[in-house]
Amino acid sequence: MIFKLExxxxxxxxxxxxxxxxxxxxxxxxxxxxxxxxxxxxSEEEAKLIMLRNPEFNENDPDDMEEFSLYDAVCGDMFCIVASTEWT
Incomplete structure (x- = not known):
């Protein structure tokens, strides 16, 4: 499950x-x-619309992405922080 904490x-x-x-x-x-x-x-649908920006984007790395969806950042159901406005 994906959660938003404000x-x-x-x-x-x-x-x-x-x-x-x-x-x-x-x-x-x-x-x-x-x-x-x-x-x-x-929801998964909403997570697909929320875009995250990678503050450590490396344009020289072809596998690195500057922007991706929250849904793409989630992997499984083990607890972890996926994104934070503190990371900008």
Missing amino acids: FEDRTEYAQAKNEQDLSENYEAEFGDFKEAKKVEEI
């Missing part, structure tokens, strides 16, 4: 098995899950 100072996208898995793992790793103003599940 904090006062950032927005993050994460993948997790379910919302409980998200909250437990996020809290264990970062400790501020309770500070999220809003947590919502993102």
Whole structure:
């Protein structure tokens, strides 16, 4: 599943098995899950429309992409942060 987490100072996208898995793992790793103003599940269709920019894009690497969809960045259901506005 794909989730959007809105904090006062950032927005993050994460993948997790379910919302409980998200909250437990996020809290264990970062400790501020309770500070999220809003947590919502993102559908696959919506994830395909959300474009992410690669701040470390290397134009000399033919396999590197400057922009790709959130859907393309998600791989499975193990907890991880897929994108964040803090990374820009």
